[in-house]
Amino acid sequence: MEGFDYICKLDELQEFKGRKFIINDIEIAVFKINSEVFALNNICPHQQSHLIYDGFVEDEFVVCPAHGWKFNLRTGKKDSGSNGLDSYPIEIKDSQVYVKVHPKNLRW
Ligand code: FES
Numbered sequence: 001m002e003g004f005d006y007i008c009k010l011d012e013l014q015e016f017k018g019r020k021f022i023i024n025d026i027e028i029a030v031f032k033i034n035s036e037v038f039a040l041n042n043i044c045p046h047q048q049s050h051l052i053y054d055g056f057v058e059d060e061f062v063v064c065p066a067h068g069w070k071f072n073l074r075t076g077k078k079d080s081g082s083n084g085l086d087s088y089p090i091e092i093k094d095s096q097v098y099v100k101v102h103p104k105n106l107r108w
Pocket residue numbers: 044045046047048049064065066067068069
């Protein structure tokens with residue numbers, strides 16, 4: 001799992017409730033949905049609120065609590081399909097969760 005960093009144990013994530021982590025200076029929002037784990041950048045492109053982790057999860061989207069922009073949990077894209085948040089690959093091994101973060105790709 002080259003390039004992956006440890007986040008937490010799988011059972012430290014609650015279903016449908018996001019958590020914020022800082023991995024290699026990148027702030028991420030991590031969600032566990034039906035035992036699948038997703039990681040997105042935590043900073044909303046709308047007004048740069050650091051609140052994505054606190055968003056409501058609906059279908060495969062997380063809703064920014066500030067003004068309701070929606071982002072796909074798998075891709076980070078907005079519900080309109082346009083650029084949204086960076087998303088990061090997750091690996092789970094021995095009930096431990098790892099992420100591979102990268103510097104920002106998407107332009108706002
Ligand atoms: S800051 Fe996220 S929708 Fe406005």
